[in-house]
Amino acid sequence: MFNLARFSLKKNLRRFSTGVNRRIEDEGDWFYSSEWWRSGSSNGNNVFRGISDKGNGVVTVLAHPSSKPDKRYWARTENWLEQRYAEIHPGHKANGKFRISGYQWRTLHFNEDTRQSTVKVMAAYREEEPDVVCFMQQPHCLAVPYVKSMISAGLTTISSCDYDLKNAILGKKKMNVLCIGHGGGSIPLFLASKIRGAVVDIVEIDPVVISASVKAMGFPSFSIMTPSGKRASPKPSLTDEILWKGIHERLLLYESDAEKFILESTNQYDIVFIDAYDGDDIFPQKLWDPHSPFIKALGNRLHPDHGTVVVNLHSDVDLNIDAFNPFDLHVLPKGKYVSRVCRAYKDALLENRNSHNGFAYTISVPWVCNTSLVVCRGLSKSDGMADWYTVFNALMSDSFEAEKLVDLPFSCLQYIKRGFTPVD
Numbered sequence: 522m523f524n525l526a527r528f529s530l531k532k533n534l535r536r537f538s539t540g541v542n543r544r545i546e547d548e549g550d551w552f553y554s555s556e557w558w559r560s561g562s563s564n565g566n567n568v569f570r571g572i573s574d575k576g577n578g579v580v581t582v583l584a585h586p587s588s589k590p591d592k593r594y595w596a597r598t599e600n601w602l603e604q605r606y607a608e609i610h611p612g613h614k615a616n617g618k619f620r621i622s623g624y625q626w627r628t629l630h631f632n633e634d635t636r637q638s639t640v641k642v643m644a645a646y647r648e649e650e651p652d653v654v655c656f657m658q659q660p661h662c663l664a665v666p667y668v669k670s671m672i673s674a675g676l677t678t679i680s681s682c683d684y685d686l687k688n689a690i691l692g693k694k695k696m697n698v699l700c701i702g703h704g705g706g707s708i709p710l711f712l713a714s715k716i717r718g719a720v721v722d723i724v725e726i727d728p729v730v731i732s733a734s735v736k737a738m739g740f741p742s743f744s745i746m747t748p749s750g751k752r753a754s755p756k757p758s759l760t761d762e763i764l765w766k767g768i769h770e771r772l773l774l775y776e777s778d779a780e781k782f783i784l785e786s787t788n789q790y791d792i793v794f795i796d797a798y799d800g801d802d803i804f805p806q807k808l809w810d811p812h813s814p815f816i817k818a819l820g821n822r823l824h825p826d827h828g829t830v831v832v833n834l835h836s837d838v839d840l841n842i843d844a845f846n847p848f849d850l851h852v853l854p855k856g857k858y859v860s861r862v863c864r865a866y867k868d869a870l871l872e873n874r875n876s877h878n879g880f881a882y883t884i885s886v887p888w889v890c891n892t893s894l895v896v897c898r899g900l901s902k903s904d905g906m907a908d909w910y911t912v913f914n915a916l917m918s919d920s921f922e923a924e925k926l927v928d929l930p931f932s933c934l935q936y937i938k939r940g941f942t943p944v945d
Contacts (some may be wrong), residue, residue, distance in 0.1 A: 548589045548641060549664040551888055557626040557639055557664070557844050567876060568627065569737035569812030571729040576665035577800035578632035580729045582737040587624040587641055595621040605763045615932060618648040622743055626664070626729040627738050628707050629730070631800035639664040655760045658706065658739030660714035660768075665686040667833050671794055673833040673920065673933040674884060674895045677791050680913075680926075681919045682827035682899025690926055692717030699723075699790045699822075701779045701808070702797035703730055706740040713771045715725035715927050722790075724782045725773045731776055741769035748776075768833045780807055782817040783822060796833040804834065809862045816869040823870060825898060830870060834859050834883075859883070862942045863894050870896045882913050883941030893936075894944070909943040916941075 557565075557671050565583035573580050599619045607619030622644045629638040646654045649772045663669050680686040687692040696719045700709045703725035712719045723744070725731050734740040741764070742919040743757040775782060779797060780895040798804055807813045837858060850922065867881040902910050920933035 530907055533708075545661075545928075545930045546589070549657070549662040549669075549864070550931070551666060553587075553589065554664070554888075556587060556917075557628055560920075561858065562777070565628070568734050571732060573631075573727050573729045573800065575727040575729070575883055577727055577729065580727070581630045581633055583628050584737075585628070587626050590624065591787070593607040598825075599645075602763060605766065606647075609759070609762055609919060613936075617644055620648060620880050622654065624659075627705070629733055629738065634801050635800060635926040637798070638705050638707065638738070638763050640738050645709050655764065656688065656737070656765045660707075660710040663707055663711060663931075665707075666888050666936075667886045667893065669797075669931055670884060670886045670891070670893045670939075671708065671796070671831045671833055671938040672711065673929075673931075673936040674893050675792055675794060675829055676819070676927060677899065677916055677920045677923045677933050678831075678895050679827055679829045680923045681915045682829070682897060684827045684899070686716075686923065687926055689718040690716050695720060696717050696792070697788055697790045697881075699788075699793040701793070701795045703734060703774065704796065705738040706734045706774075706795050709772055709774075710740065710768075713768050720771045721773065722786075723772065724777050724779050725774065726776070728776050731774060731942065734759040740774075741765050741772060743769040744772035744774040746773050746775045780813070780818075783815055783818045786818075786822055789824055790822055791827065791829070793819070793823065793828075793830045793832065794833075798833075798835070802835065804862070809865045811865045811868060816865060820870050823898065827897070827899040828870075829897040829899075830866065831893065832866065832896075834862055834892045834894055836890045837893055840847055842938050859892055866894060866896050867944045871898065880940070880943035882909070883942050883944060884936060884938075886936070887939060894939075896944075912943075913941055 530658040544689045564583045568584045569580070569582035571580045584911050599621055600617035603617045606619070610617065624641060624643050627640055628636055629643050631637055636827055641659040641664065643657045643659060644654050654700055656761060663672065677684065685694050696716055698709070698712055698719050698721040700723045703723050706723070709721040713721050731745065735742045735745065735771065741761050743752065743754055743761045745753040746754050796810065797808055807815055809816060819830070853861070863881065863883060871879040871881065879898040881894070881896040883895070886893060900915070916937050917934065924933040
């Protein structure tokens, strides 16, 4: 039975392995990882440094030159910035002459070593104020493969649950999103920029990480919230208004412990992304322990029909970074730790492992030592049963639609089909 299923799966993969038309260049393609991957503390320009008291040690942001986009395209972005300035300040177009000074990769490190996030930023200034440089994170550029895996799996899965992703993208339907763990903010910024109906709550325990993302990684400053639930700034800055055109108003960045936040929240979330490794590269036990208040409360905050949770997990192996080749296609195996986390989330969010309401699966992330766990309360047939082969076929088919609707610069399918494994 198992061998037969594997044989059928291979035939199914061949059927779905047709070429995907990429309408725009993927500036975050792994091909460009050579520009930032091997960057240690001795390489790159240190643009931020802070001391964390939340277990992350010395938090740094290193900047590295980016080869894309090519300089011949900069004028188009400069014109866009000038148009945005003219919209906000009618009649003052002469004062809104912008210039791009360049693009950079910026990597966030904990303990001056562990890489936590990689983003691309644009640096620009107005000719009227050449000494005032603004930094804008490029939301379309998802550089690290596990981030693409999480986005692909999350959006494909929720669209397979009869969730109206199209109207959420058009802004005709609200999508409540929760991101636990902020890093540089690439996931929430991508979702808010691509899905007009997305309102994204972000929870980050470390204020130094929040400062790093805003001051050095081009994340909108207007997103920062106070403990009372109000904006830290009463109104957005001119820079945020020019760069983000309302996107910043749908991002709410809270400095909070994830457990405290979820226990006090009254929101119901359509989709949740969890990427919360600390300075020692450890996924905190209270975020996956079956008996923890967090994981039980998360189940209460998740939409009962299509609620989807996507978790980034490291495989249980030691990675020798000096010997690691980022272009090696070898996939590192999962271990016992990953299995325990997967079972905990499945049990907590789908009531118990004997329940047929919903589905849980993992996929392997190419080139890096990560696994994406997906737990969804949909993906079941009318009789409440959901066999893995039916789910797999649905995801394969819906991945094309999700990719087209969101206008992704990369293929969802290449991540969904990689190491697809149901959680027992």
